[in-house]
Amino acid sequence: MASVMQQLQKQKDPLHVLVTPGALIEQTKAGSTSQTFTNDSFAITDNGLQIQTETDQSPVTMRNGIERSIFEQPVKNEADSQTVFENAVKQKLNIPNGYEKVAVLVVRWDDELEDPRLKEGHDEEVKRLKQVLGERFHFDVSSEVRLNTTKKPQIILNKAIMDHIDSFDGANNLLIIYYTGHGSLLRVGDADQQLQLAATNNSHRNSKGPHPATAIWCQAERPLMEVAEADVLSLLDCCYAGSAHKGVGGERRTYELLAACHKGQKTRGPGPNSFTTRLLNALEQLLVDPKEPPIIMTRLQNNINTRDPQGLTPVMLLDRLDNHVGRHLQLAPVQERTKEKNEQFQQRPNEKSVVKLRFSLEVEELSQNQIEDWAHELSKLCQSPAKIPIRRIDWMKVENRKGMTQRWKDALDFAQKQSKKRKSVPDGSSSDDRSPLVKRRTQDDLLSPRDTQGQLPPTPGNSE
Template identity: 40%
Template sequence: MCHISDFIRDHDGPHNLLIIYYTGHGVYNDDRKYLELTASINPALGKGFTRDARCNWNKAEAKLQDEEVEGDVLTILDTCYSSNLVKSGKGDTRKFELLSACPIDQTTARPGQYSFTRALIDALDWLLKEHKDSPFSTFRLNQRINIDKRRSDTPSHLWSRVQSVQHNEQHILLAPLRPQKPDTIHQPKYRLSPKGFLTLRFGLRDAELNQEQIEFMTKTLSKAFHNKAMVGLRRIDWVEIKPAPPITHFERLALVMFVITQWKKFLGKRREERASQTQTQRSVDEITFPGGMNIDATSPSQKRHHEGADVMPEAKRRYLEASQPPSPPTSDSSRIDYDV
């Protein structure tokens, strides 16, 4: 308990991964439902188990599951009955996985060529050469161990040690550690855990994101929350991404009604625009004649009359001169000369 507490104090953090590895004997207590890690042979007596060299792993693991712990946890147990731990779990928002050397209620091989630890070392070495600096998941690690023919009789198992509705089915990623920056070495490593969680949901164009889109989104969100003093940001968790559910019949009917309404509005607007254009054209084409009569020049007969307004008086005068006698002379005797 003391070692686990010191380990958490020295290495915990919102961006850290705590790895606990144990190889040795283990016994599962069915009555009390806990895994007991035990010593093998008592060096003093030469036989039997030492009564004091026992550890209730469930109690020790409870410290790692405490809500004050911020980092993700990977426990690797190369011991018999290690998968029996999955009979109990605790809700959490972190990643907490158990890589077990054997299935439930099963034992595993002793140290040597066929041991789980030997296969673990070889698998890690192979994946490191294949991925180089790129990370690989614990799922790939467990898969690589089980491919090993030496482990065909007792395949290893990967379990999640948390039970949460927000569990995203994503596994822990492993990669070589990068050297720490000089300005971060002496910074305090223990930080308070989050007291609240904000859940956001984004409606995406596609059902999934590629690696480039994920990197762009994480960098953009990190910049958006760069000023941690404003919102007190402690950590960002990728919960899940899943396709949107199909729309219901009611939503489909509502969508059709919305489209019909918008189409009617569009047609009504078009009719209003055409009526406005017609009214404007009539106003431009109207001609005001003497006497206050307004005649629409768009009428064919009126248009012809308008076009011949300048030539018709002359033609009419010629017609009258040819068919009627001239008017009689006007007498000046009726005029009064005011000068006389």
């Protein structure tokens, strides 16, 4: 150890030295925090820590304790690309990146109605949920509603959700609804089966009150979709949670539902393999990961599904507003400065116009480093020397040639099927009364993915 430190002192660059495997040194550059390393052969330089192994002599630069090569690999997930870009833009433009307030509403059944086999497990999981979200993430976990049958459970649930919106709604806030209990499927008329929350497996026969111990989820969540201004995350730990109806929308806000299982499937009860336990384990793991937070919902879903033993039901993430913009919620501990930064951002002039550009790339994917550098340089260019009065820059969508080609093939297949249907009309007449010119133009559009100027036409159904 002493000889290593002597070598450090003799170097003109006091932070460059090669150390044999297993050696222990301390980084002692003036003004920097002392750190201790023990590993294979490595070098410490002004550019960071570099590692050399016997099998690979090329140095790997570290970035915040993570191999830089990780950040140079292509980002495969569209949601991850969007998150990396927008987080970098927010940092450069001093835009608040996080929620001002996050409030959790816990929904469960009254003790007298709850399945006695699950009550103790539910108690423990709800307690841990409040500890993790309250103490680690600093979310407000004070709200809880117990459904009973003195009134219709549907009315109690609807009111609890409306009260939660009334108390914690806001453009810079996140509302979380967590339900634990039974779930079943209910068919109403000719409509698809709906998710029904229930106290027990036979709650419709409940005799402990004047009303059955059931409530329809899609009725209760309607205000979350149509009234709330905040982003919303629903966590459903019940069977058939993936059968929650697909939403409709088009707003810029985000509402996602993380279901314990896919449509028509059942899930585990309280215990080491329950949805709640797996969710909290993943949150705690990602919270201490150097690459996190914020924790993007797609990464949370993937972490839950990939780290669990085989045979467990995979969780399902639903876009309840059906936005199709690729934007996902991000979870991170609430920061004290977020409110102040939000107030400063709101004092800026409102959005008056939007410019949409199209970047044609020579590669299918970009690395995290490339995306972050792009975001930083683009933001800097807008500020100076261009002096563009910009509020924010949003990553809307990335498309590669394979995806676009497949969409055109799908559109052509659809057109051909429709043509066959028209030809199969009994009297031989076509149900398509469009003019020949319109028909010919439509067919030309489908068959030719480029217009006469050599530019890609708008995506079907998404023209600007």
